Amino acid sequence: MAEKRAAFEAPFNMVNDWIAEATASEANDPTAMALATSTPDGFPSVRMVLMKGCDAEGIVFYTNLDSRKGNELAENPKAAILFHWKTLRRQIRIEGEVEAVSAEEADAYFASRPRASRIGAWASKQSREMQGRFEFEAAIASYMAKFGAGDVPRPENWSGFRLKPTYFEFWRDRKFRLHERITYKLDDEASNWALAELYP
Ligand SMILES: Cc1cc2nc3c(=O)[nH]c(=O)nc-3n(C[C@H](O)[C@H](O)[C@H](O)COP(=O)(O)O)c2cc1C
Numbered sequence: 511m512a513e514k515r516a517a518f519e520a521p522f523n524m525v526n527d528w529i530a531e532a533t534a535s536e537a538n539d540p541t542a543m544a545l546a547t548s549t550p551d552g553f554p555s556v557r558m559v560l561m562k563g564c565d566a567e568g569i570v571f572y573t574n575l576d577s578r579k580g581n582e583l584a585e586n587p588k589a590a591i592l593f594h595w596k597t598l599r600r601q602i603r604i605e606g607e608v609e610a611v612s613a614e615e616a617d618a619y620f621a622s623r624p625r626a627s628r629i630g631a632w633a634s635k636q637s638r639e640m641q642g643r644f645e646f647e648a649a650i651a652s653y654m655a656k657f658g659a660g661d662v663p664r665p666e667n668w669s670g671f672r673l674k675p676t677y678f679e680f681w682r683d684r685k686f687r688l689h690e691r692i693t694y695k696l697d698d699e700a701s702n703w704a705l706a707e708l709y710p
Pocket residue numbers: 539542556557558559560561571572573574577578579580636637
């Protein structure tokens with residue numbers, strides 16, 4: 511049983527190991543990942559987000575639920591993630607479906623953010639058009655006045671998603687473009703990974 515658990519956790523541990531290495535070598539944001547969603551018409555749609563948790567339960571990130579990505583994920587929870595670290599010459603592709611994190615989990619993470627970021631989460635109508643920067647600055651000032659020195663709670667439309675991977679691909683640079691590609695594909699019972707190696 512413990513052996514099976516360890517085998518299931520292997521790709522998640524590998525993500526964390528590579529992030530630990532990237533943390534030592536990258537100039538900034540070693541947990542930055544591209545998040546791909548899709549539009550209602552089936553067009554790909556991609557942007558960077560920060561990974562805020564990775565364990566056998568999945569990969570967590572936070573955002574505004576009324577943003578473009580939030581709306582696209584509400585419509586179609588299938589998503590893909592890509593990490594790339596120039597200093598390591600490595601990438602990781604991950605695919606799966608997202609689910610909402612619990613309110614308690616989102617509250618705990620939101621509370622850990624700097625106060626200015628928490629105010630920003632209230633003031634930013636992420637992905638919607640604004641008349642100009644002044645509009646955003648006025649919203650920031652008004653929320654600063656509203657919350658004063660008190661607590662800044664999590665806005666209801668700001669929360670996290672957990673991507674439950676069904677596929678991982680670990681890519682490592684090798685000389686002469688003879689790269690290494692190791693894949694993990696989840697079986698139909700969602701309990702075991704089938705490992706394979708792909709031509710570069
Ligand atoms: C390195 C980096 C990290 C980012 N991290 C986040 C994040 O964790 N959450 C988020 O909502 N946006 C993050 N952003 C901004 C997004 O890329 C994007 O501009 C924003 O979320 C709006 O995307 P959308 O219109 O597709 O919803 C980050 C941008 C960069 C460049």
